[in-house]
Amino acid sequence: MKTINFMGVRKLLAAFSIALVLGSIASLFVNKLQFGLDFTGGALVEVAYSKAQPLEDIRASLGQAGYPEAIVQTFGSPTDIMVRLAQDHTATLGDEVLSALRAGTEAEVSLLRSEFVGAQVGEELREQGGLGMLLALAIVMLYVAFRFQFKFSVGAVVALAHDVFIVLGVFSLLKLDFDLTVLAAILAVIGYSLNDTIVVSDRIRENFRKMRKGDSEEIINESLNQTLGRTLMTSLTTLLVLFALFFFGGEMIHGFATALMIGVLVGTYSSIYVAANVLLVMNISREDLLPPEKEEEVDDLP
Amino acid sequence: MLNRYPLWKNLLIVLVLAVGVIYAAPNLYPDDYAVQVTGASSATPIDDRILERAKRALETEGLTSTASELESNGALLRFRSSDEQLRAQEAIKRGLGDDYVTALNLAPTTPDWLTSIGAGPMKLGLDLRGGVHFLMEVDMVAAVKQRLDVYVSEIKTKLRSERIRYRAITHNEDGSLNVKFSDAEARDAGQTLLRREYSEFQIAAEDADGESFLNINLTEAKIREIEDYAIKQNLTTIRNRVNELGVAEPLVQRQGRNRIVVQLPGVQDTAAAKRILGKTANLEFRLEARPDESRANTETFEFRDERSRPATIEKDIIITGSSVANAQANFDENGMPQVSITLDGNGGRMMNRVTRNAVKRRMAVLFIEHKTRTRYEMVEGVEQEIRTPYVEKKIISLATIQTALGNQFRITGLDGAGEASELALLLRAGALAAPIYFVEERTVGPSLGQQNIELGVTSVQIGFALVLVFMLVFYRVFGIVANVALSLNLVMLVAAMSMLSATLTLPGIAGIVLTVGMAVDANVLIFSRIKEELKNGLPPQSAIHAGYERAFSTIFDANLTTLLVAVILFAVGTGPVKGFAVTLSLGIITSMFTAIMVTRSLVNLIYGGREIKRLSIGGGV
Numbered sequence: 001m002k003t004i005n006f007m008g009v010r011k012l013l014a015a016f017s018i019a020l021v022l023g024s025i026a027s028l029f030v031n032k033l034q035f036g037l038d039f040t041g042g043a044l045v046e047v048a049y050s051k052a053q054p055l056e057d058i059r060a061s062l063g064q065a066g067y068p069e070a071i072v073q074t075f076g077s078p079t080d081i082m083v084r085l086a087q088d089h090t091a092t093l094g095d096e097v098l099s100a101l102r103a104g105t106e107a108e109v110s111l112l113r114s115e116f117v118g119a120q121v122g123e124e125l126r127e128q129g130g131l132g133m134l135l136a137l138a139i140v141m142l143y144v145a146f147r148f149q150f151k152f153s154v155g156a157v158v159a160l161a162h163d164v165f166i167v168l169g170v171f172s173l174l175k176l177d178f179d180l181t182v183l184a185a186i187l188a189v190i191g192y193s194l195n196d197t198i199v200v201s202d203r204i205r206e207n208f209r210k211m212r213k214g215d216s217e218e219i220i221n222e223s224l225n226q227t228l229g230r231t232l233m234t235s236l237t238t239l240l241v242l243f244a245l246f247f248f249g250g251e252m253i254h255g256f257a258t259a260l261m262i263g264v265l266v267g268t269y270s271s272i273y274v275a276a277n278v279l280l281v282m283n284i285s286r287e288d289l290l291p292p293e294k295e296e297e298v299d300d301l302p
Numbered sequence: 303m304l305n306r307y308p309l310w311k312n313l314l315i316v317l318v319l320a321v322g323v324i325y326a327a328p329n330l331y332p333d334d335y336a337v338q339v340t341g342a343s344s345a346t347p348i349d350d351r352i353l354e355r356a357k358r359a360l361e362t363e364g365l366t367s368t369a370s371e372l373e374s375n376g377a378l379l380r381f382r383s384s385d386e387q388l389r390a391q392e393a394i395k396r397g398l399g400d401d402y403v404t405a406l407n408l409a410p411t412t413p414d415w416l417t418s419i420g421a422g423p424m425k426l427g428l429d430l431r432g433g434v435h436f437l438m439e440v441d442m443v444a445a446v447k448q449r450l451d452v453y454v455s456e457i458k459t460k461l462r463s464e465r466i467r468y469r470a471i472t473h474n475e476d477g478s479l480n481v482k483f484s485d486a487e488a489r490d491a492g493q494t495l496l497r498r499e500y501s502e503f504q505i506a507a508e509d510a511d512g513e514s515f516l517n518i519n520l521t522e523a524k525i526r527e528i529e530d531y532a533i534k535q536n537l538t539t540i541r542n543r544v545n546e547l548g549v550a551e552p553l554v555q556r557q558g559r560n561r562i563v564v565q566l567p568g569v570q571d572t573a574a575a576k577r578i579l580g581k582t583a584n585l586e587f588r589l590e591a592r593p594d595e596s597r598a599n600t601e602t603f604e605f606r607d608e609r610s611r612p613a614t615i616e617k618d619i620i621i622t623g624s625s626v627a628n629a630q631a632n633f634d635e636n637g638m639p640q641v642s643i644t645l646d647g648n649g650g651r652m653m654n655r656v657t658r659n660a661v662k663r664r665m666a667v668l669f670i671e672h673k674t675r676t677r678y679e680m681v682e683g684v685e686q687e688i689r690t691p692y693v694e695k696k697i698i699s700l701a702t703i704q705t706a707l708g709n710q711f712r713i714t715g716l717d718g719a720g721e722a723s724e725l726a727l728l729l730r731a732g733a734l735a736a737p738i739y740f741v742e743e744r745t746v747g748p749s750l751g752q753q754n755i756e757l758g759v760t761s762v763q764i765g766f767a768l769v770l771v772f773m774l775v776f777y778r779v780f781g782i783v784a785n786v787a788l789s790l791n792l793v794m795l796v797a798a799m800s801m802l803s804a805t806l807t808l809p810g811i812a813g814i815v816l817t818v819g820m821a822v823d824a825n826v827l828i829f830s831r832i833k834e835e836l837k838n839g840l841p842p843q844s845a846i847h848a849g850y851e852r853a854f855s856t857i858f859d860a861n862l863t864t865l866l867v868a869v870i871l872f873a874v875g876t877g878p879v880k881g882f883a884v885t886l887s888l889g890i891i892t893s894m895f896t897a898i899m900v901t902r903s904l905v906n907l908i909y910g911g912r913e914i915k916r917l918s919i920g921g922g923v
Contacts, residue, residue, distance in 0.1 A: 044557060052389070055751055072751070073432065076744035078388040117563065118537070118556025132874035136867045143866055147859055181809040184882045187871060188816055191864045191886055195823065198860040230830040233776070234823040237769050241819040244765030245812055250757030252429075252750055253812050260816065
């Protein structure tokens with residue numbers, strides 16, 4: 001089988017990666033993230049129908065009136081309906097929603113309450129979330145440095161940060177809703193990316209110890225080629241699941257599937273071109289990976 | 303012999319899988335939509351007669367229940383669909399009248415033999431199944447008054463230190479303060495001082511009945527700020543309490559200016575939740591007054607247990623419950639309930655400083671609870687709920703200080719183990735900044751439409767099927783082995799989540815499938831390794847052996863690193879992040895078991911211990 005020279009284009013792709021990450025950060029600054037109802041809060045409207053209505057019809061009439069993301073729930077009885085909207089509450093919102101609902105039904109509808117609602121996610125989650133990420137990164141670095149070598153831990157963490165930034169960047173660029181399901185997806189991307197990077201690193205370590213010939217670049221190339229089949233298989237199976245979720249899963253898991261599809265693609269790419277690249281940039285060599293030799297007892301007697 | 307598992311290993315695997323299957327089984331029995339009928343007061347009995355009346359009420363609406371049973375805490379009627387359930391609740395409520403509470407419920411249909419070994423289904427989240435909805439109102443008047451009390455003591459200190467002579471500070475009905483001075487000169491000096499110190503005051507100098515006083519109003523902006531602070535603080539505390547209660551995937555958010563919504567998924571002990579969420583309890587630690595202390599500096603309180611006589615204690619507070627960093631309920635040497643308290647740094651220093659100079663004196667623990675009396679009155683023909691808040695302060699313990707206390711000590715004198723754990727929970731979760739009342743309680747339907755739920759479930763099934771087909775095509779017999787392991791992994795994961803009674807949401811389901819997608823990875827790693835070894839010229843048996851052997855360290859490293867991340871996320875995260883971390887960790891552990899142990903056992907059964915020419919593991923890589 002032909003050996004693909006992965007590392008031949010590494011400088012070009014390093015520039016590409018840096019551009020992607022910088023672009024993502026820029027987009028995060030300019031566009032910000034479009035936080036969903038979970039994070040920002042929104043408005044709540046409660047209405048009472050004179051007789052019970054199918055919830056699908058209510059959703060449909062709200063969708064037509066320009067509230068596609070509305071959450072519609074029965075509230076205590078089949079005729080009382082609670083509608084939650086991901087937009088700022090205004091004094092006239094209740095009546096606007098009411099007229100939208102009246103247009104879609106024969107029954108009488110009356111307004112019970114119209115109020116703003118706060119975020120479902122507290123500020124403490126954002127703070128703790130950020131802190132948790134940093135702590136997680138630190139511990140991953142320590143563990144990888146202990147099991148592999150320091151240069152590998154830098155590679156793994158850089159690849160991880162690379163993936164998360166790009167997923168967030170795409171979300172802000174396309175102005176996709178960032179809600180709790182997307183947050184869960186980002187956490188899964190972290191798990192996936194790390195898993196992938198470690199598998200590749202493991203083979204690189206093994207080959208550095210096993211192969212007597214070749215410079216670092218050749219050894220890494222060989223390792224990437226050996227793991228390529230596995231990398232593609234795993235990405236493909238995961239992507240298969242995600243395609244199914246994306247195309248058949250309905251709008252609720254759309255965001256989740258989108259975030260993960262980007263994450264899996266970028267994660268696969270980054271374990272080849274980011275993690276391995278970092279190793280070369282840091283001048284990984286055979287000596288870094290030889291099992292530590294036992295120090296000889298120095299006989300200090302004359 | 304190569305590639306043979308000893309019998310005990312195979313038996314162990316079968317045993318683990320069997321336990322998994324049994325504990326996952328309750329999820330096959332779907333919950334029934336049910337309506338629960340209980341008496342409005344616990345004295346109202348529920349018997350066959352009531353059940354008959356409920357059934358008659360259903361008949362008039364053309365409804366029938368699929369089953370009905372009498373339980374210790376009421377009657378349960380089961381229905382086919384949630385629509386029927388909602389209509390039935392209306393009908394029964396009208397039929398039985400106000401003496402009975404009819405509540406929507408979800409009744410598990412787990413067979414008795416499963417329930418008896420502690421197996422039960424996973425709970426479904428607010429998005430899939432709905433839950434109970436509480437609307438609580440924060441008492442803003444009380445919040446502002448509490449802040450004014452702080453101002454009063456600050457103003458007194460400031461006036462005293464500037465030697466400005468005042469007579470009294472009083473609260474007015476409209477929420478303003480009056481500061482009375484001995485003469486106009488003192489008042490003007492006071493006005494200058496307070497203007498300088500407090501930009502948030504609107505101060506007016508007034509003279510009435512020969513007295514000079516200042517009328518102090520808080521600015522509108524300041525009142526808003528106090529209210530905002532109170533509601534934010536309460537929101538945090540309520541979130542903490544919901545988490546402490548162990549309710550997974552709740553919804554807690556602000557609604558309108560002064561209200562908080564709490565939604566709890568699935569069937570929960572709603573009575574317990576209500577009791578904990580609205581409770582405003584705190585502790586104060588104070589020294590017992592010396593006999594010669596002036597009356598102005600002391601207060602007298604009663605004990606919680608009515609046998610002891612009231613005690614007089616100092617007005618100065620050493621610390622309050624807000625200095626508590628951690629609290630645990632446990633039992634003392636005599637088996638009496640107690641709460642072990644750890645103070646934060648500041649609290650510990652305060653406690654040490656005061657108790658150091660008070661050895662042999664006694665210290666009182668004061669239990670403070672904000673309560674309300676509710677009565678109903680007819681106002682212009684409409685019944686109105688009138689709530690009068692009051693504060694109950696009682697001493698729960700008065701003990702001699704044997705030695706200077708540090709940041710760890712215990713409190714006793716509690717009313718049983720239940721109260722000890724409740725007090726510990728409240729201290730851990732923090733106090734409410736202002737009293738809070740329940741104004742509405744309802745059940746809510748699922749936040750996702752039926753259509754969305756069905757789409758989600760279908761897509762998950764399609765995704766899983768695709769992975770199975772893909773593995774079969776690529777790895778042939780080994781693919782079948784991997785598929786068996788994958789399916790078993792799903793069963794094990796469901797079993798583990800059911801044992802922890804985790805709450806399942808739609809993103810959670812997607813997460814499970816994702817862990818399945820990723821669990822394939824371990825098998826892909828092993829199979830690729832086997833193929834590689836075959837290519838290197840190893841005979842099939844050795845290739846299998848080497849493949850498993852070599853791939854193990856890779857799988858172990860990769861999974862352990864991910865598991866580390868999951869554990870950290872669980873430790874620092876809250877709510878949804880925690881839930882995800884649990885799913886991820888369980889998925890990693892179960893997939894390691896099925897992908898390595900189970901597949902090896904199967905491969906050994908198929909190929910092990912005999913002469914083979916080739917393996918059915920597909921071509922290519």
